[in-house]
Amino acid sequence: MTAPAEKHDVFKAIADPTRREVLRLLAESERPISEIADHFDMSRTAVTKHLNILTEAELISGRKEGREKIYQLHPEPLTEVKQWLSYYEKFWENKLSMLKHLVEDEK
Amino acid sequence: MTAPAEKHDVFKAIADPTRREVLRLLAESERPISEIADHFDMSRTAVTKHLNILTEAELISGRKEGREKIYQLHPEPLTEVKQWLSYYEKFWENKLSMLKHLVEDEK
DNA sequence: TAAACATGAAACCAATTGGTTATATTTTTG
DNA sequence: CAAAAATATAACCAATTGGTTTCATGTTTA
Incomplete structure (x- = not known):
């Protein structure tokens, strides 16, 4: 379809x-x-x-x-790969936000 | 290295x-x-x-x-794919922004 | 401790992949 | 038109891939 x-x-x-x-x-x-x-x-x-x-x-x-x-x-077909990847981005975004917390704690 | x-x-x-x-x-x-x-x-x-x-x-x-x-x-190794993809994003960015418009119109 | 469970490892196999060479076809160009 | 250029197609090949079955080993557990 x-x-x-x-x-x-x-x-x-x-x-x-x-x-x-x-x-x-x-x-x-x-x-x-x-x-x-x-x-x-x-x-x-x-x-x-x-x-x-x-x-x-x-x-x-x-x-x-x-x-x-x-x-x-x-x-254009590469968007399929990009969409697939976006599902996994949250996993390394979490690490980034954790890192961000650490950075902000140091202020 | x-x-x-x-x-x-x-x-x-x-x-x-x-x-x-x-x-x-x-x-x-x-x-x-x-x-x-x-x-x-x-x-x-x-x-x-x-x-x-x-x-x-x-x-x-x-x-x-x-x-x-x-x-x-x-x-983490998926970042390599993401970086590779980013090189090609400029080619479809126009089409993506069109899509974004469509999505936002539905709200 | 014997049996069941979870995994590891080896040997094997068919299909696919990524390459080759050789030959044919189409399109310029001298 | 004959030769050169650009591509197409076919036959072939070795290595890799993605799967199998069989057997061995370590770990719980009844």
Whole structure:
């Protein structure tokens, strides 16, 4: 009803350091595959597979432009991670407020 | 010099839905292995492996108490994910503020 | 103390992951 | 048009992942 049964969820997509680096590159600017691949010490084909996984998680999308395929960032799915994290923030916020008490007691 | 060369990084640790569920359970309260395992449709041994991975990421820790091993949550490493996310927040902040407006309108 | 309980550890397995090389297709460009 | 450029696709492979079953060990407890 809500999510379209995502094949690769965003948590798995960002689990790989290469894919996180791809996201960082595309945050700077959109890029064709070959330019992305140049940043890594692996084959273009391997990079393409990572791009496919990121695409399935809807974190990026590619459009064909002439003989190139240009990929761009779509950060929206990261909100799911942020929401998940927010549940745990209270645990370290408590420690912060405890710390705040300590600090205030010292005044 | 800083981090002790973590074998399993936190991004990989939270990539698995079973492990995220374990974290949620331990957020409620600390629990022995058998009680954690009762929540899943898999063997206790399989759950133990997930607990080991979470332990290596320092997201949980277990102490032996009699014949039980009690695990508890350590959410601190999640700050690494939060920091990573913060880099991308600027990209969706516009959309979030739109959402905030919607929520506030409902009050 | 014997049985039950909780865990640990080892061996094994299928599927997935992350990579490779080789070949084909489409699109410029000289 | 022929060659170069950019990508796509397929077949393959080793390592990792996520699970299993079996057996051993330490700890209560009846």
